[in-house]
Amino acid sequence: MEKSRLSVTYIGLLFIAGFFATMAFDFWGQVLSPSIGWANLSPEGLAQNLLSSIGLPSSAFLGFFVHFYIVGLIGYPMGWAYVFKPIWTLVVGPVHWFLASALYGVGLWVFAIGGVTTFSGLPPFLNFTGITWVALIGHVLYGIVLVAILRLITRRET
Structure with a gap:
């Protein structure tokens, strides 16, 4: 039995999944990527620039605070639950969650690196430098981890 999508419990599950997805994103972008010689992500800098x-x-x-708490723990998980997942389910059905989660991550990347950067006065997609591609992998990883954790948690309750 699926939890009500507006219940405090379900929103708490979104928060937990967002935490693990954000940890995966940051581990990739700030530990793994630089350790193999690729760009180091500093997403709080983009959020800081947006605020300014x-x-x-x-x-x-x-x-x-904005990137980790507002975006990673609240905004992106709610975007999955209340926007992307319902549309995906309507169009494709309740299947192919790995593909759906990866596509959601690509959408987050387009929003963040294509949209927020431009709105903040930076070049769109940061001129497709190394950080752009590290961010793409990070956002796709975020989407996959978010959905995997949500599915793992909700399966244990059924």
């Missing part, structure tokens, strides 16, 4: 561009207070702490 819209006239809000900006600091390294606020950038980290």
Whole structure:
């Protein structure tokens, strides 16, 4: 039996899955990628730049807070649960979750690296430098881990 999508329990599950997905994203972008000679992701810098561009207070702490807590633990998981998953289920059905989660990650990448960067006054997709591709892998990894954790948690409850 699936939890109500508006219940405190389900929202808590989204938060937990977002935590693990954010940890995977950060581990990839700040540990693994630089250790193999690729770019080091600093997503809090993008969030900090966004805050500045819209006239809000900006600091390294606020950038980290926005990216980790607001986006990673709340925004992206809710985007999956309340936007992408219902559309996917309507169009494709409740199947192919690995593909769905990877495509969701690509969508997050387009939103963040294509949209937020441009809105913040940076070049779209950061001019397709090394960080762009590390971010693509990171966002796809985020989507896959998010959905895998959600599926793992909800299966244990059924």
